[in-house]
Every structure is written in structure tokens, then in C-alpha cells.
Amino acid sequence: MSSTTAERLLEAGLDELRAVGAETLTIRTVAQRAGLSPATAYTYLASKNRLYAELFWRFLLEDADVRPDGVDPVARVQWVTRRLGERLAAAPELAAAVTPALLSHDPEVEELRLRIGAELVRRFEVAAGDAGAEAVEALTLAFSGALLQAGMGLMTYAEMADRLDVVVAVIMRGSR
The missing domain is CATH 1.10.357.10 (Tetracycline Repressor, domain 2)
Known part of the structure; x- marks a missing residue:
């Protein structure tokens, strides 16, 4: 994932995770926070697990x-x-x-x-x-x-x- 859209989704995903927690977060709410359609979000993030693993990978890379x-x-x-x-x-x-x-x-x-x-x-x-x-x-x-x-x-x-x-x-x- 390297596009601007993917970056927006990851930033929104981290913000949403911090705001509502892992159980409440959905890809739809991440899309909404990023100002994108759910269909676009699912193109980049097929699951919450993918989002969390991607966020952790980036956390390690920091x-x-x-x-x-x-x-x-x-x-x-x-x-x-x-x-x-x-x-x-x-x-x-x-x-x-x-x-x-x-x-x-x-x-x-x-x-x-x-x-x-x-x-x-x-x-x-x-x-x-x-x-x-x-x-x-x-x-x-x-x-x-x-x-x-x-x-x-x-x-x-x-x-x-x-x-x-x-x-x-x-x-x-x-x-x-």
C-alpha cells in the first residue's frame, strides 16, 4: 500500500482505532473518517485485521x-x-x-x-x-x-x- 488513498485510509484507521477501539471500528467508519466511499476503502483494506497488521507494520518501521x-x-x-x-x-x-x-x-x-x-x-x-x-x-x-x-x-x-x-x-x- 503506497498510494495517497491508502495513506489517507491508514491515517483515518489509526485515528478511528484511537477514538473507538478495535471492537467498534469498521472499515466503513474508517472510510467515512477518510472521506472515501466504503467500496474504495475495501479495495485497499479487505478486513480490519489487514488494517491492524498494516498499522503495526508501519509502527515497527517508525x-x-x-x-x-x-x-x-x-x-x-x-x-x-x-x-x-x-x-x-x-x-x-x-x-x-x-x-x-x-x-x-x-x-x-x-x-x-x-x-x-x-x-x-x-x-x-x-x-x-x-x-x-x-x-x-x-x-x-x-x-x-x-x-x-x-x-x-x-x-x-x-x-x-x-x-x-x-x-x-x-x-x-x-x-x-
Whole structure:
């Protein structure tokens, strides 16, 4: 999605999500907010899940070029998980919407799910340095599991960052 119409829809979608929440939002209300017909909106966004996944992808891209801070690989990976957790905590509507969207079997989400996963892997690879593929896979799985738990309300996104600090240290110690 790169056209001006798509950008209008995504901006309107984020505004609508913040205003009414994931359960109440419809593609029709997003279209109305964007000043477009529902038919036009459905051309770009076939489902709410696609909208939420697209918004999350763009959320990730906002800081994709930021290098992780830290004196060693453990600190850098902790910085990555903490930064993502804090950013999600600051965007509660998006955080609540994206978990079920990414877990859905919606074919409109499949490609974005893969891109999002690849971006998370890339961030862990950069932060972990030469820790190895197994450590990166463990970090990715741990982070995904933490996202799921936070999405289910078992912890907050701020708590997720704190709890992942310990998990990251354990995984990274095991990779040496």
C-alpha cells in the first residue's frame, strides 16, 4: 500500500482505532473518517485485521533504523525488547488490536505477518551480534510469547519489558 488513498485510509484507521477501539471500528467508519466511499476503502483494506497488521507494520518501521543501545549483546537485546514494550504501552489501542489480527487466519494478513516476523528477527540479530541463530530464534520466540501474553491481558506491555530483561539474560548466557 503506497498510494495517497491508502495513506489517507491508514491515517483515518489509526485515528478511528484511537477514538473507538478495535471492537467498534469498521472499515466503513474508517472510510467515512477518510472521506472515501466504503467500496474504495475495501479495495485497499479487505478486513480490519489487514488494517491492524498494516498499522503495526508501519509502527515497527517508525524506528527500524534506530541502532540498539548497550555495551554488550545482552544489554542491546534488552534495549530492543524494552523499547518495543514501551512503545506498545504508549499505543494501547494498536497493541490490543494487533495480537488477534496477527493470530487470525485472514489471508490478507499473511504477508504482513511474515514481514513483521522478519523485522523482529532482524532486530534481534543486530542486537545479539554473534550470539548465533539458535539464540536469535529463542529471543524471537520469547518475545512473541510475551506479546501474546500481554495481548491476552496476563501482563501489561510495561511489565513485559521488565520480565523480558530476565529472559533475555538467560537466553544470551546460554548462547556463549
